[in-house]
Amino acid sequence: MSLLTIRSLAELEQLQGQELGVSAYFTITQEQISRFAEATLDYQWIHLDAERARTESPFGGTIAHGYLTVSLLPYLWGQIVRIENLKMQVNYEIESLRFNQAVPAGSDVRLRTRLMSVKNLRGIAKAQIDVTLEIKDQKKPAYTGVVTFLYHFAD
Template sequence: MKTYQNIAQFREHLGREIGVSPWETISQGQINDFADATGDHQWIHIDRKKAAVQSPYKTTVAHGFLTLSLAPKLMSDLYKINSVKVGINYGTNKVRFMAPVPSGSRVRMRMTLKEVEEQESGGVRATTECVFEREGSDKPVCVAELITLLFEKSPFS
């Protein structure tokens, strides 16, 4: 994990890779829980028997948004900015789900700092490119530009 003392030091990483997260296993239990949370119970995600016969992957696969939802956890594995009091997920510029993530796969996230913009609210808007990789595959499973608002002073006080 990289530790930055403040946003100014974080900004020095502009245009460079921040790092690669540890591998994270996506279990069938996580997939089932995500299906319950989102109401997306397509058989390709939750029915192992049907997937073994009818799916081209011969097993269930994780929802693309489940993979993307790992970003906050994987980001916290990659870096910390000591001076930041509040970090808020602001959104995405683009997201592409490029390959399946079969149940039991291990994924990780490679993150590059693309942009840091001052905000009128006193914080900054940081845009990162996040490339999710599956162990044993050369093709990324997801590529996303994520936007985070970072505040060294709480915007709520």
């Protein structure tokens, strides 16, 4: 896995339509799920009560919050692409996000990305990236969607 470095709007534009890369696998632990519940005040038993989840849920155990998996986007994206020469980066939009499959505690996930489009908004790059969060050894991804970042390049 090699990190793709982009230094300008022109370099970003040249990558339109291409797969940008895949992150390393990241393990989502029960401890992380529990901390996320504390941070978001989302204490649903499906995430926290291992015994009840094992006996009552269709997943056979606890699962990660969907929004926990989405919150990993910046971390995993940073393993794929490094954008240099920036004044600022802004998270702009999440479009068509679909949760396809639950992520059981202890699962390994990774992000796969493709640059759908780049628009030049008076020197600001509006980049739409197709994202898929894959679960190791599963055919169906955890989610698919399109995220949009605004990149304010320094020159």
